Amino acid sequence: MKANEMWKVSTGKGVKVAVIDTGVNPDTPSLNGQVIAGETSESLGYKATEDFVGHGTTMAELIAGTGTRGALKGLAPEAKIVPYRVAMHGLTGTEKEKAPDLAKVIRAVADSDVKIINMSFGASISDPGDLEAVKYAHSKGKLMFASTGNDAEENNFIGYPAAYPYVVGVAASGKSGKVGKFSEHGNYVDLAAPGLDVPAWCDETFRTYCTGEGTSIATAIASASAALVWSAHPGWTANQVLASLIDTAGRDWARDDPSTYLGYGLIRPRKVLEKKDFNPGASDTDPLARENVTGVLDESGNPVAASTSPSPKPSKDTSGGQNSTAASDTDTSGNTTLWVTLGAAAAVLVIGGGAFAVIRSRRRA
Template sequence: MGTGSTRRGVRRVVAATALGLLLTGTAAAPAVSAETIRQEQWYLDRMQAENMWKTSTGRGVTVAVIDTGVDGTNPDLIGRVLPGKNYATDQPGDEHTDYDGHGTGMAGLIAATGANGGGRGSFGLAPGAKILPIRLPESGKGANLIEGNKVFNGALAPAIRYATDHGAKVINISQAAREDTPEVAEAVKYALKKGSLIFAGVGNDAEQGNLLMYPAATPGVVGVAAVGKNLHRTDFSQYGPQVDMAAPGEDMVHACGGKTGLCETSGTSDATALASASAALIWSVHPTWTNNQVLRVMLNTIGGPTDGAKRNDAIGYGIVRPRIALQNPGDPGPADVYPLPDLAEAQQSASPAPTPSAKESEPAKAVAATKGDDGTPWLGIGLGVGALGVIGVAAAVVVRKRRTTAPPTPQPQQHPTPQQGFGPPPVMPGSIPPPPGRDSGTF
């Protein structure tokens, strides 16, 4: 997600969009030189995926991907994609027709099986999970900010309800808008009451406004930030009280839509997909647990901030570690208590639009709201996509949709000096200062 931000990477430059999805970028050097695509998926190595798959592959868990559609004919997704729902009546085809490629990419990060090329393809973190595709309209066609938000939120609320009613334990939303609606907030409550978990990316515009994005900031939604290979918050990943956890989201090689069926992307979209897949891995082993218990175990086994704080605005309570949750989950706690503080605070508040405030308490204590309101149309969260050929990455056209309004200039923040070897990356001239505390973790 983003509002037109650009991130400079080692191997390529990726561009975000203003209205719509952040999907295309350029590849400056080949990404796949190894014998298999799996060998390029660094994040699966760091998360020790093969060891986890001995215990769980996510089998028996359905993950809804609310996005641009999911192409079930992708070789790495054959047999993983269920019939779903199409809300994008402005586009040809149905929920299995990905008009952008983004939704297929999220599904690939979650449930790809590596079947491409006779077993030489890409894997998702939970290759045994099933994908419920729910296609939203391309909101970038909205004439203005109000219309763009209306298009997105008008489809998102029923999409969440559909996912819940059709067996999705986990709901992945790698898209966002700059305002919430009562209908979306009620749909989130409905999903939680029915037993689902919702994960959403916090956005990719940390350097270009860092505005609050929804539904990541909606009460009851788990907001996911991105970390890079160094396990620090990426420079593009937005930060603030809406961040509940983080996952890898930089230089991610995975199955996606497009001619080659393989992409390399960076963004909080990708991180959200891994958080969703992590929940699927845990739920598969503990099918009798409630959504609250699965989330509580994720939070209790997370690789948290190492600066002594319970959480920080960079990575929330920490980097998701399903490996630890599978090895030693501990006490899942009460079945009927949502473990993050924002939902109970929002329910207690007399204000219809709670203002954002930092989450400084333990996850189980409901003392802090995380909501705000600003207002622009929805944005997809994948920062950039370069199509991968069999032996390399084919350069893609960089697309940047024109920003409709400029974000307000953020005020500088004062932060303590980080300890040596940790902490946020240095602040470049004109960029937004990163939040305090060490934003690293371990898998």
């Protein structure tokens, strides 16, 4: 991505990114001074600066880490992180009960001066409250990114919130630009970003980095890319920032025929930043209008209704070609999946390189 060249133009200064995750540790060398806590109510900010697995801290460093003392340097090192912790697999008792509801968190972010919402997690079920919160955040001019999921080789479930309208679904690619075999696919994949062989905290002790992979990592890189562009063009709207990233994405297929594996292509913010007079289009034109109107489609091109029950296991396309897993990277050593029970229904919920689960009561329609 030639970050050193981009940093001559933009470092993300002036842009706040909400990281909704397992919490963010603000005391790592890379995040010292980068995390803004306490901007919301105590209930919504419950233990937001305590990360019980290290996942949220990794996402924050990939976005805005300073690289101090040899630590991980993010793609937008002068952006700021606003942390939120939601209930993830592994939380029990009081911590589980007090972890805020995702929809309430999204609404709180929507009412703040945060520009970008990073959601490096996903679920195989939709939630009406979350969908309404996403729509509200969109109406408030927020740009939302979410991971598409890491279970393509087993289930390839439709992942939410990535599949909600107005949320940019991010797939993971390797150094060669090929999609990772684990990276889930469908018409809700909008962009791809690096997500293999990336440094990540090994665990909650924050003693050392391991090699990580996953669509969570790719989502953080996408959020950081947007922060770079928005910092350089503070007068742009979320629509314009996203349109510029879509227009400059790397692809060898038609712009109007996005890939189900890489969406509109590999994210390349440098291509936006190197043109001071870049035209991002109309401020009120949704660059994902077609996808948002069409909704999620199955692999046969039929509409899939958003459901509050687990999504069925879709068939896998093995036909080959540019949109096929036949052209995928093969290393999936860090990819795992956990199952949890949500109310009366079992559902897969994936997060990041190595998978964790969001714990949330299933709502009735």
